[in-house]
Amino acid sequence: MSLTKERLDELLERFKDLSIVLIGDLFLDRWYEIDPLLDEPSLETGKPAHQVVGKRSAPGAGGNVLNNIAALGTGHVTAVSFVGDDGDGYELLSHLKRIGIDVSKVLVSDRVVTPSYIKPLWPEEGERFDIKNFRKTPADIEDALIGSLESLMKEKPDAVVILDQVCEADCGVVTEKVRNAVAGIAGANPGTVFIADSRQFPGEFRNVILKCNNHEALEISGGRKDDDTFSPDELFSAMHRLEELTGRQVIVTCNKYGIAVRDGNESRLVPAVRQNGPIDVCGAGDAATAGFAAALSAGASMQEAAAVANLCSGVCVRKIDQTGSASPLEIQAIFREY
Numbered sequence: 490m491s492l493t494k495e496r497l498d499e500l501l502e503r504f505k506d507l508s509i510v511l512i513g514d515l516f517l518d519r520w521y522e523i524d525p526l527l528d529e530p531s532l533e534t535g536k537p538a539h540q541v542v543g544k545r546s547a548p549g550a551g552g553n554v555l556n557n558i559a560a561l562g563t564g565h566v567t568a569v570s571f572v573g574d575d576g577d578g579y580e581l582l583s584h585l586k587r588i589g590i591d592v593s594k595v596l597v598s599d600r601v602v603t604p605s606y607i608k609p610l611w612p613e614e615g616e617r618f619d620i621k622n623f624r625k626t627p628a629d630i631e632d633a634l635i636g637s638l639e640s641l642m643k644e645k646p647d648a649v650v651i652l653d654q655v656c657e658a659d660c661g662v663v664t665e666k667v668r669n670a671v672a673g674i675a676g677a678n679p680g681t682v683f684i685a686d687s688r689q690f691p692g693e694f695r696n697v698i699l700k701c702n703n704h705e706a707l708e709i710s711g712g713r714k715d716d717d718t719f720s721p722d723e724l725f726s727a728m729h730r731l732e733e734l735t736g737r738q739v740i741v742t743c744n745k746y747g748i749a750v751r752d753g754n755e756s757r758l759v760p761a762v763r764q765n766g767p768i769d770v771c772g773a774g775d776a777a778t779a780g781f782a783a784a785l786s787a788g789a790s791m792q793e794a795a796a797v798a799n800l801c802s803g804v805c806v807r808k809i810d811q812t813g814s815a816s817p818l819e820i821q822a823i824f825r826e827y
Contacts, residue, residue, distance in 0.1 A: 685699055
């Protein structure tokens with residue numbers, strides 16, 4: 490472990506003084522509990538009408554990263570994004586306000602829809618319904634997002650997290666135009682930690698710390714395609730190639746193996762928390778992103794930040810059937826066990 494109890498406590502204490510901005514896609518995760526025994530035929534079509542007996546929702550994608558950052562006790566957290574002028578947008582913003590997120594920089598527009606993941610439970614989770622924007626993000630909305638981030642940089646935030654969830658090019662918050670603007674803003678603000686996590690376009694970011702998984706790192710850097718073989722030396726070579734591409738350090742999550750980082754000229758694989766019981770990996774990556782961003786902003790080294798990120802993920806995966814987060818008390822508890 491590259492982290493002592495005293496150092497962990499010191500970093501966690503500093504979280505309350507941090508200011509973190511997230512620019513990226515906000516989704517609403519929505520679950521519908523369906524009782525198949527209550528199915529009845531539709532009077533109009535004769536087809537089964539499935540009966541919903543319970544429902545719940547939570548912030549997803551960038552919203553879940555915000556939830557994790559807030560759970561760490563971070564002093565001030567601001568979202569830069571857009572939602573539709575619709576019920577899902579209202580519900581999503583209500584969730585974020587409830588956990589203390591500043592949503593004053595979230596645009597509400599009738600020209601976009603609020604992205605949502607709809608998850609029927611039958612009672613287990615079945616096929617998902619996705620609501621996304623499939624048209625290009627309007628140029629004036631792109632300009633407004635860039636303007637919001639530029640204005641927030643005057644307040645000298647400790648970190649900016651870029652969360653790029655939408656796989657369709659230029660249809661979400663982090664379009665090519667926004668991504669290029671972020672690269673320029675990051676280059677002009679070396680005192681702020683910039684971390685990008687992208688589902689579809691990780692190789693397109695510059696001047697920011699790139700977070701990706703080991704399969705993505707190998708593929709982006711021109712290495713071996715996805716399989717079950719794990720080689721730390723091969724991964725470290727891929728990290729080096731990615732750092733030459735992005736111009737900044739790269740952090741690579743490696744599932745049960747931990748997180749790979751580089752401090753100076755030393756590449757290290759910081760081991761994950763051991764798990765002996767059942768786990769649910771939903772949201773583990775978001776927890777790691779939040780923990781890494783907060784720890785690095787609080788003055789942690791890359792190895793220390795990776796250790797904190799592993800602890801956050803370790804707490805999260807033990808929360809079965811929920812998109813969990815990790816509080817400082819939970820992090821300290823799992824550290825004592827670890």
